[in-house]
Ligand code: HEM
């Protein structure tokens with residue numbers, strides 16, 4: 121194929137999605153239909169949807185595990201589960217929810233929405249995007265494969281040594297967890313790199329950094345956090361594997377190692393990770409809530425800064441998970457203070473949301489209800505977190521159901537509610553159909569009521585002294601009623617989730633047609649048809665303000681936004697690269713087409729860890745060789761991508 | 771106003787130096803990998819700080835092999851830079867020569883490390899210190915190895931005449947990775963060889 125010129129003055133045009141040029145763009149960008157097309161696609165929209173669907177499947181898996189546990193705990197002295205089975209269930213439930221649902225679901229949103237929000241035609245690294253999805257999927261399957269052999273990880277999701285050392289937990293389960301997490305870490309890291317570069321390089325001209333939607337801030341901050349945090353956990357698991365399989369002594373006191381090293385590495389990762397799974401969700405609320413309040417978010421700059429501050433502080437407070445481990449008192453006081461300071465930026469966000477509702481004209485859609493419910497739960501969860509940040513109280517409450525209640529208030533409140541609300545909000549964009557609002561009401565109220573009925577009593581169980589992670593309890597300790605209520609609430613919650621799933625399937629078929637902008641929202645993604653065409657935008661938009669589609673009613677800066685006039689860029693898959701802060705046009709980016717390389721690379725990597733799990737070193741060698749070949753094929757310089765020198769055309 | 775917004779302007783096309791997405795991606799990757807080594811070094815100092823006996827067990831490591839290794843890696847970074855400047859000017863032979871020297875230096879470094887490993891009086895399973903030593907230096911050697919693969923590919927691509935004065939983003943990105951490997955070695959070297967003399 122002919123190489124591209126080194127410089128070009130891109131054509132500026134006015135086009136709509138029905139013009140012949142748009143037709144040709146569509147042919148350039150569309151992935152061929154069929155299985156093969158599905159395997160090679162690098163379109164951020166299909167990858168985003170896959171992330172969402174896969175993460176929801178994992179949510180349901182984790183939910184089933186939880187339902188079984190709650191059946192066991194509904195009355196004292198039940199024998200539905202053996203202690204071993206219970207251990208595996210709560211561990212896999214935690215692993216699934218934290219690693220396979222909470223983060224990937226947010227990546228799904230960001231993958232789908234970012235290029236549309238930013239006025240670009242794809243992510244900065246489309247192939248890497250496909251790769252990060254495949255590795256996530258395979259790592260999830262790899263972790264679940266341990267169930268098939270009847271031995272899943274069972275030392276809790278944070279897998280403390282020495283419980284997780286070979287001495288106390290021989291068998292394949294912990295090794296499976298360790299290697300699976302390393303692969304998942306690869307997925308998370310490349311995903312984070314992709315988001316960061318996408319944000320800094322592919323915003324539409326004029327979308328300076330102070331004009332990006334809040335969800336972008338959330339995901340960006342989380343991605344930067346992940347970039348620093350994920351290596352800690354990958355390393356922790358890798359060292360554990362070396363200890364277990366090759367007789368290393370990192371965590372082993374008798375050889376001069378330190379069990380606490382595990383806890384340090386794990387929480388250096390774990391705490392920022394908690395913010396990584398809440399900040400993008402908070403970003404969803406900061407963007408979508410104002411749409412339903414018919415006004416811009418109050419305090420954009422304050423909320424953006426609060427997001428970043430939360431993450432920075434998040435790296436400073438990991439020790440608060442270890443208050444009960446006997447560290448020197450001075451360091452405990454320091455970390456306790458830091459943990460309390462972190463409440464301040466969260467409070468800023470809460471006040472901004474409340475002020476937005478207060479000064480707006482709320483429209484009580486289902487999405488709005490989920491966001492408002494989220495704010496309520498956020499406050500409750502914040503208070504109980506604040507309590508555990510106080511050292512003496514933490515000694516009292518650690519390892520009781522109080523902590524279980526806190527975890528769920530934080531994670532369900534700050535992740536699940538915004539996520540479901542976000543689906544109600546963006547489903548019309550993704551499918552062209554609106555979700556049913558009547559079913560939506562039922563869906564929300566069942567989830568909200570079930571959640572509070574199920575998880576609030578856990579606080580009480582904790583205060584009554586019920587320890588976490590017990591597979592049953594004797595009669596007569598006063599724990600019967602709270603546990604009965606908890607289990608019933610959990611089932612109510614599950615029915616709510618089921619209604620949601622039904623609504624998705626029903627509305628995808630019979631839902632009302634949405635049109636491009638059913639909510640009259642101000643962001644760029646709503647300027648495209650629903651669902652958006654393969655090329656996203658017929659011309660690259662030019663941005664003049666934070667709310668491009670509300671410029672007719674808001675005061676804004678000196679220039680207008682144009683969504684139907686801008687760079688055409690139609691010589692192959694192209695989009696524009698802009699400067700990091702001001703978003704001045706900087707380069708014409710040539711984007712790669714669909715390719716099987718990411719899938720092959722992901723398969724090679726999962727084969728590599730499978731072989732490593734069984735010490736099949738020849739298999740590791742073969743897989744490494746395939747990895748190398750796939751990587752070289754992927755990176756081979758191409759004239760079409762402007763990676764090789766121009767050859768005089770003849 | 772609208773005219774100012776749409777002033778036509780010539781833009782570079784495709785993968786060009788610091789305009790290339792890959793250049794940015796490599797920076798992000800290096801940040802993450804740098805964090806990985808920071809955690810490794812943290813683990814070293816954490817375990818050292820908790821040690822009851824002499825640290826490092828068996829006495830301080832000697833410099834006979836590590837110092838020449840360090841010098842070799844640093845020189846290799848300069849030759850890589852020399853090569854990169856060559857291709858920036860479209861000078862293919864200079865690119866090949868510079869990268870070739872870097873490749874040889876990298877291999878010599880790995881061989882020296884092999885000698886150092888064999889000469890150690892302990893094995894991987896002897897103690898926490900030995901586990902740390904082999905793991906951290908092993909991680910670094912793996913990175914050197916990957917860097918060498920990258921250099922080989924760059925040389926092949928240069929020989930295929932893919933790069934020129936205006937298109938050589940891959941070479942700059944690969945060279946950046948190689949510099950990172952050198953910098954990490956300096957951190958590892960300081961941790962294992964210099965720190966014991968300071969404490
Ligand atoms: C229907 C919804 C849910 C129910 C009924 C439920 C129930 C439970 C139960 C019974 C436990 C074990 C407590 C123990 O024995 O210590 C648990 C632990 C846990 N849950 Fe959930 N859960 C639900 C949803 C979620 C969600 C959505 C998340 C995260 C996004 C989550 C994260 C966790 C974590 C991290 C643990 C701790 C696991 C461990 O101790 O290692 N749960 N949950």
Ligand SMILES: [Cu+2]
Nearest residue numbers: 391394438441
């Ligand atoms: Cu924390």
